[in-house]
Amino acid sequence: MTTDSTRTDAEMWDDRYRESDRIWSGNPNVVLVREVEGLGPGRALDLGCGEGADAVWLARWGWHVTATDISRVALERAAVHAAEAGVADRIDWQWHDLGASFPEGEYDLVSAQFLHSMGDLPREAILRRAASAVAPGGVLLIVGHAGFPSWEHDHPEMELPTTDEVLASLELPEGEWEVLLSEEHERIQNDPDGNPTTRTDNALKVRRRPADR
Ligand SMILES: C[S@@+](CC[C@H](N)C(=O)[O-])C[C@H]1O[C@@H](n2cnc3c(N)ncnc32)[C@H](O)[C@@H]1O
Numbered sequence: 351m352t353t354d355s356t357r358t359d360a361e362m363w364d365d366r367y368r369e370s371d372r373i374w375s376g377n378p379n380v381v382l383v384r385e386v387e388g389l390g391p392g393r394a395l396d397l398g399c400g401e402g403a404d405a406v407w408l409a410r411w412g413w414h415v416t417a418t419d420i421s422r423v424a425l426e427r428a429a430v431h432a433a434e435a436g437v438a439d440r441i442d443w444q445w446h447d448l449g450a451s452f453p454e455g456e457y458d459l460v461s462a463q464f465l466h467s468m469g470d471l472p473r474e475a476i477l478r479r480a481a482s483a484v485a486p487g488g489v490l491l492i493v494g495h496a497g498f499p500s501w502e503h504d505h506p507e508m509e510l511p512t513t514d515e516v517l518a519s520l521e522l523p524e525g526e527w528e529v530l531l532s533e534e535h536e537r538i539q540n541d542p543d544g545n546p547t548t549r550t551d552n553a554l555k556v557r558r559r560p561a562d563r
Pocket residue numbers: 359363374379397398399400401418419420421424446447448449462463464465466467469470471
């Protein structure tokens with residue numbers, strides 16, 4: 351991260367997670383739930399899985415999940431949540447700095463939920479790699495923030511692209527993909543004092559067309 355050049359991004363994210371026992375809500379992301387409920391379970395890849403709420407939710411719905419993060423603290427915590435939920439056998443937790451390495455395999459769903467960092471995150475390249483990991487007929491779901499919350503300073507180094515910009519940066523081969531969803535939406539999030547405020551996020555869902563029979 352740029353805030354302290356002597357520490358790696360992994361160390362900075364570990365420190366962030368150590369700030370409290372749980373830094374995210376423990377609930378799966380709303381857009382993931384909405385967009386995946388209609389899909390049959392298969393193989394899923396969760397990029398930047400954090401404390402694992404999405405991976406656990408997917409596993410509960412029968413998906414076989416590979417979930418990856420740069421923070422070992424987050425991954426250990428996520429594995430505990432999966433064990434508590436009784437789905438540990440359906441989730442493979444993998445440590446990756448996604449700018450440097452990427453999980454092997456092909457997936458029916460690749461999900462990147464709020465894959466943002468103040469660190470050195472080559473997001474566009476990672477998302478292009480994510481698209482290449484989608485199996486024929488599979489879906490890539492990318493959800494991100496469209497702006498900074500009122501209580502935070504802007505971080506110019508952090509990429510917050512529109513869905514059109516994300517789509518363009520994916521460089522998907524003409525005719526091989528279809529756009530199922532491209533939207534900006536608002537949601538309520540509590541500020542650090544517990545007051546509800548509105549945040550704007552965006553979501554892109556694209557599907558790789560099935561191979562010709
Ligand atoms: C804003 S959090 C989102 C976590 C989770 N997807 C969610 O929606 O609750 C971003 C996550 O990306 C992870 N991350 C940041 N840089 C990464 C990298 N280079 N490789 C893998 N994961 C990274 C962080 O550790 C963090 O868990």
